[in-house]
Amino acid sequence: MANRIPRVPVREQDPKVRATNFEEVCYGYNVEEAMLEATRCLHCKNPRCVGACPVGIKIPEFIEKVKDGDFAAAAAVIAEDSSLPAICGRVCPQETQCEGRCVLGVKGESVAIGKLERFVADWSREQGKAPAAPAAEKSGRKVAIIGSGPSGLACAADLAKLGYDVTIFEALHRPGGVLEYGIPEFRLPKDKVVAAEIEAVKALGVKIELDVIIGRTVTIDSLMDKEGFEAVFVGSGAGLPRFMNIPGENANGVFSANEFLTRNNLMKAFRDDYLTPIHAGKKAIVVGGGNVAMDAARTALRLGAETTIVYRRTEVELPARKEEVHHAHEEGVEFRMLTNPVEILEDDKGWVRAVKCIRMELGEPDASGRRSPVPVEGSEFEIEADTVIMALGTSPNPLIAKTTEGLEMTRRGCLVADENGATTREGVFAGGDAVTGAATVILAMGAGRKAAAAIHAYLAAKA
Numbered sequence: 001m002a003n004r005i006p007r008v009p010v011r012e013q014d015p016k017v018r019a020t021n022f023e024e025v026c027y028g029y030n031v032e033e034a035m036l037e038a039t040r041c042l043h044c045k046n047p048r049c050v051g052a053c054p055v056g057i058k059i060p061e062f063i064e065k066v067k068d069g070d071f072a073a074a075a076a077v078i079a080e081d082s083s084l085p086a087i088c089g090r091v092c093p094q095e096t097q098c099e100g101r102c103v104l105g106v107k108g109e110s111v112a113i114g115k116l117e118r119f120v121a122d123w124s125r126e127q128g129k130a131p132a133a134p135a136a137e138k139s140g141r142k143v144a145i146i147g148s149g150p151s152g153l154a155c156a157a158d159l160a161k162l163g164y165d166v167t168i169f170e171a172l173h174r175p176g177g178v179l180e181y182g183i184p185e186f187r188l189p190k191d192k193v194v195a196a197e198i199e200a201v202k203a204l205g206v207k208i209e210l211d212v213i214i215g216r217t218v219t220i221d222s223l224m225d226k227e228g229f230e231a232v233f234v235g236s237g238a239g240l241p242r243f244m245n246i247p248g249e250n251a252n253g254v255f256s257a258n259e260f261l262t263r264n265n266l267m268k269a270f271r272d273d274y275l276t277p278i279h280a281g282k283k284a285i286v287v288g289g290g291n292v293a294m295d296a297a298r299t300a301l302r303l304g305a306e307t308t309i310v311y312r313r314t315e316v317e318l319p320a321r322k323e324e325v326h327h328a329h330e331e332g333v334e335f336r337m338l339t340n341p342v343e344i345l346e347d348d349k350g351w352v353r354a355v356k357c358i359r360m361e362l363g364e365p366d367a368s369g370r371r372s373p374v375p376v377e378g379s380e381f382e383i384e385a386d387t388v389i390m391a392l393g394t395s396p397n398p399l400i401a402k403t404t405e406g407l408e409m410t411r412r413g414c415l416v417a418d419e420n421g422a423t424t425r426e427g428v429f430a431g432g433d434a435v436t437g438a439a440t441v442i443l444a445m446g447a448g449r450k451a452a453a454a455i456h457a458y459l460a461a462k463a
Helices: 031-038 059-067 071-079 085-091 113-126 150-161 190-202 220-225 257-265 291-302 322-331 441-462
Strands: 142-146 165-169 207-209 229-234 254-256 283-287 306-310 334-336 339-346 352-365 371-375 381-384 387-390 428-430
Touching: 031 059, 031 113, 059 071, 059 113, 071 085, 071 113, 085 113, 085 190, 085 441, 113 190, 142 150, 142 220, 150 165, 150 190, 150 229, 150 441, 190 207, 220 229, 229 441, 254 257, 257 291, 257 387, 283 291, 291 306, 291 322, 291 387, 306 339, 352 387, 428 441
Parallel strands: 142 165, 142 229, 165 207, 229 428, 254 387, 283 306, 283 387, 306 334
Antiparallel strands: 339 352, 352 371, 352 381
């Protein structure tokens, strides 16, 4: 019976309406929808979904509680392993992780695990019934966390639960890292969701110091030698944008997606009561095919620009989540596939007027198994534009490694760390995008949790 019920669809804002506002696209499940969807879970003996979750949430267990209508108990199950459930329920790529391994997905549609997680987290927040973490006996031992993004928050929460005195140092004026500056409001509401989940981490006893740039304001050495921190976790993310190094890239109207999204999200450029300058133009081109490209394109569209995504492979190879691509299509973003910019053309005042592109075709697969794009000779053409947003990925800022002796970096500028997050410097651990380069929120959280366990073992051995 369970697998005969079709997956319960989730209600969304109408595409034509939402393309003009920054309110959340997806409304989520109500009580009846969530309980009905929860009945679809088969409660497998060996739940593959749990193994595919980077933080190891006990998925069948929490879904069973939802089916029974005991949402507070469901929230408590999730809280054992995840400190950011309302965020993960919204932005995790469930289709390639937990839901991608769901047995029901083999012949039909997998259980909507992400939507159920979001429902439980939203319910407990709205009812004021967030699960209370067990108060750990305080050890008085201090651990510093650099960065208040997903890896830092997950690491801090786990360490606080173990009784450590945890302080997070954040370079920006609001905590949250990429959750705050990178992911748009229409996917992840800041005040309603992000701020509430950060407050829940602070309720564990975690302290957050803002506007502290490690490597400038203070160094890792001074934290350990002068301020009594016995271990440090570096979760500083990957905020250094990449560009194409093509002619005209310095023209006015060319931005990194990182800057464009930071102005809009962290600095609230989309709101009329903020005077943060932002330039979306009349015709915007976004170069790239990942989630950040979708975020930048959908943001530019909402700011009034006709928006085109330019990507050098086909839609099948787009690395962005299918849901994000689908939403972008629905909202009116144009896609130009098998297309690569070769030059940005300027007008006589130095502003972007067009992008010169070349058509591509897919050749042989590369080392990762993806077919490599090859330029088609003589196929150059122009696309009119007054704004170009480069969404080509990011790499970690080298500041921390350059100001910390013994901390090694890879050729790509990432910190060298083992599978438990231990770096080449004793007592310093790292995880998330600072180690892997730009990846997902949930993978960063998984790395933060692993590092917390490793820090606990390291300090226990030192005691």
